[in-house]
Amino acid sequence: MKIVLSVFLLLCGIAQAVPFTDGDAKAGKKLFEHYKCNSCHIGKMGGDGSAIFTRANHKVTSPEKMIAQIKMCSGNVGANLSAQEEQNLAAYLNQKYYKFK
C-alpha cells in the first residue's frame, strides 16, 4: 500500500513539473483564432504565421517568457486576457510548438 501511495505521489510531482497544466489547450486554440493572433505573425513571417514560434532564435525560450510575450502581444490588440486565458493560450502554444517540460 505504501508503495502504491508513493508511486501516486511521484506521478503527481511529475505532472506538476509540466508548465501550464492549469491551462486548457483546446480553449487556447479558440482564443488564438478568435484574436487572430497569427495576423501580425503572417506579416512578419510570410504565409505561415506559426513559423514565428519555431523560427531560428525564437524569443520564447522558457515558460516565463511565453507568458510575458503573450501579455505583450495581446496588449497590442487590446485583448484584455485574464490570467486563465493566458494559461490557455500558453498551454496551446506549448503543446503544439514549444514543448517545454
Ligand code: HEC
Ligand atoms: C499587433 C501584432 C501582433 C498580434 C496581434 C500578435 N502578435 Fe505575437 N508577435 C508579434 C511580433 C511582432 C512578434 C515578434 C516579436 C519579436 O521578434 O521581438 C510576436 C511574437 C510572438 C511570440 C514569440 C515567438 C517567438 O519568437 O518565440 C508569441 C508566443 C506570440 N507572439 C504570441 C501571440 C499570441 C498568443 C497572440 C494573440 C493573443 C499574438 N501573438 C498576437 C506581433 C503580434
